[in-house]
Amino acid sequence: MAYVITIDGPAGAGKSSVAKRLAQLLGIHYLDTGAIYRAIALVLAEAGIRPEESESLKKALPDIKIELRGETVLANGDDVSREIRTPKADRLSSVYSALPSVRQALLGLQRDQEKYGSLVVEGRDEGSVVFPKAPLKFFLTATPEARARRRCLERERRGEPVDYGEVLASIRERDTADSSRDVSPLVQPEGAVRVDTSDMTEDEVVELLLNHVREALSRGEITE
Numbered sequence: 670m671a672y673v674i675t676i677d678g679p680a681g682a683g684k685s686s687v688a689k690r691l692a693q694l695l696g697i698h699y700l701d702t703g704a705i706y707r708a709i710a711l712v713l714a715e716a717g718i719r720p721e722e723s724e725s726l727k728k729a730l731p732d733i734k735i736e737l738r739g740e741t742v743l744a745n746g747d748d749v750s751r752e753i754r755t756p757k758a759d760r761l762s763s764v765y766s767a768l769p770s771v772r773q774a775l776l777g778l779q780r781d782q783e784k785y786g787s788l789v790v791e792g793r794d795e796g797s798v799v800f801p802k803a804p805l806k807f808f809l810t811a812t813p814e815a816r817a818r819r820r821c822l823e824r825e826r827r828g829e830p831v832d833y834g835e836v837l838a839s840i841r842e843r844d845t846a847d848s849s850r851d852v853s854p855l856v857q858p859e860g861a862v863r864v865d866t867s868d869m870t871e872d873e874v875v876e877l878l879l880n881h882v883r884e885a886l887s888r889g890e891i892t893e
């Protein structure tokens with residue numbers, strides 16, 4: 670029977686790489702919900718729609734089509750896979766994702782992914798709001814400094830210019846925005862396993878999560 674494993678947590682806690690590897694090891698799908706929020710934010714900003722609840726926002730949302738094809742993200746048919754990873758997309762997604770109608774518009778798309786089979790889903794409210802009945806939930810966190818260091822490394826690897834101070838400030842800003850918004854704020858979901866990844870390697874985090882999955886399988890809480 671298809672099952673969902675949720676991984677929530679703040680920006681830079683290592684969710685994406687861990688979720689991707691966990692899904693690969695389990696042979697199930699991986700869903701990066703941040704990519705969906707990033708894509709819709711870019712479309713809305715480009716269309717000149719202000720990040721506030723309005724009639725124009727409500728009118729625009731039903732016409733935006735976001736598609737996920739593996740690592741590729743399409744927004745109204747355009748490949749935005751690279752564009753969604755820029756600092757501009759960091760800022761825009763944080764602002765637009767606080768709007769209730771944006772969150773509502775993306776709920777169906779996220780839940781629909783379950784019909785394609787078991788999945789590891791990564792985001793901010795996956796265990797609390799989108800898949801509250803998921804049998805296994807994780808909350809990955811780390812200090813802002815550890816997360817900023819990781820974001821810098823990622824950007825360096827992509828050959829992009831980085832400024833640690835700026836990255837740290839942006840992480841703190843997004844933490845505040847993501848945790849203090851009225852709708853679906855970033856919280857540790859009830860029943861989630863909390864993992865502080867500050868002093869852990871990616872391999873260690875993956876192994877820890879995998880052990881929890883094995884235990885859940887052996888207890889029959891999830892079935893393949």
Ligand code: DC
Nearest residue numbers: 702703704706762763766792793794
């Ligand atoms: O995980 P990320 O950095 O790619 O997410 C981009 C933005 O989208 C981030 O500011 C929080 C928001 N987001 C959200 O509100 N809910 C989710 N399930 C996933 C992301």
